Amino acid sequence: MRRPILVANWKMHKSVGASLAYGRELVRLLEDHGFDNTRELVLCPTLPALWGVGQRVLSAGVEVGAQNLDTGREGAVTGGVSAYLLAEAGATYVIVGHSERRMLFGETDEKVAAKAVAAFEGHLRPILCVGESSAERDAGRTDATVLRQLDAVLKALSRPEISLVVAYEPLWAIGTGRVAKPAEANRVAAVLRRHLVEVWGEEGREVRVLYGGSVNPENIAQFWGQQEIDGALVGGASLDVRGMVAMAEVPIE
Ligand code: PGA
Numbered sequence: 205m206r207r208p209i210l211v212a213n214w215k216m217h218k219s220v221g222a223s224l225a226y227g228r229e230l231v232r233l234l235e236d237h238g239f240d241n242t243r244e245l246v247l248c249p250t251l252p253a254l255w256g257v258g259q260r261v262l263s264a265g266v267e268v269g270a271q272n273l274d275t276g277r278e279g280a281v282t283g284g285v286s287a288y289l290l291a292e293a294g295a296t297y298v299i300v301g302h303s304e305r306r307m308l309f310g311e312t313d314e315k316v317a318a319k320a321v322a323a324f325e326g327h328l329r330p331i332l333c334v335g336e337s338s339a340e341r342d343a344g345r346t347d348a349t350v351l352r353q354l355d356a357v358l359k360a361l362s363r364p365e366i367s368l369v370v371a372y373e374p375l376w377a378i379g380t381g382r383v384a385k386p387a388e389a390n391r392v393a394a395v396l397r398r399h400l401v402e403v404w405g406e407e408g409r410e411v412r413v414l415y416g417g418s419v420n421p422e423n424i425a426q427f428w429g430q431q432e433i434d435g436a437l438v439g440g441a442s443l444d445v446r447g448m449v450a451m452a453e454v455p456i457e
Pocket of ligand 1: 213373377378379380381416417418419437438439440441
């Protein structure tokens with residue numbers, strides 16, 4: 205059984221004060237609505253807010269994740285933050301390979317794979333983002349692109365790690381208001397899962413695959429209703445706490 209999961213990626217948004225207020229309000233709203241935690245909720249705030257948000261939400265069963273990590277445990281790495289530090293600060297998840305990090309920080313498949321390995325070593329579950337650009341899509345290279353990105357991580361791991369989460373995020377859908385067709389997102393999720401099973405055997409079926417890219421309270425049910433899609437990674441629409449609650453509670457179509 206794959207537990208449905210909704211991940212909020214706040215990116216470089218919200219002051220620390222606003223992040224803490226959101227955490228408090230989220231817990232209040234979930235309690236008011238009798239949220240039953242059947243669906244897993246993960247907030248990925250900015251780094252300075254991570255610990256404080258965790259303090260406000262962890263007791264309500266909401267998890268926190270980081271948006272990035274550095275490899276290694278400790279050392280002379282100015283500005284670096286290891287998985288161990290993030291875990292100590294309350295994180296249980298960490299996003300790796302987000303397209304913004306691949307593009308803005310030049311993170312290669314190899315770097316992303318090293319970060320996924322470092323996450324597991326530090327007892328964090330990586331949320332691996334994969335997705336094609338519009339040029340790759342037009343060239344019919346969607347499957348080849350996402351499989352290359354997934355495979356780099358699978359090759360770097362020495363054994364099946366079924367707590368890995370994979371988020372299919374087509375680049376042209378991120379922050380654009382243009383979503384993938386749910387059936388197409390489902391097809392790509394199936395391609396990813398088939399590969400996980402090829403490499404890891406039946407255990408690979410347990411890995412959760414999410415869709416991300418312009419998800420909001422109005423369209424999330426169409427994705428959640430797809431057979432192969434276990435949830436969503438949401439940027440912009442997760443910044444509003446009421447929107448987050450609406451997505452958490454939406455009936456699945
Ligand atoms: P978006 O971002 O929901 O604002 O499109 C998704 C993401 O970048 O993870």
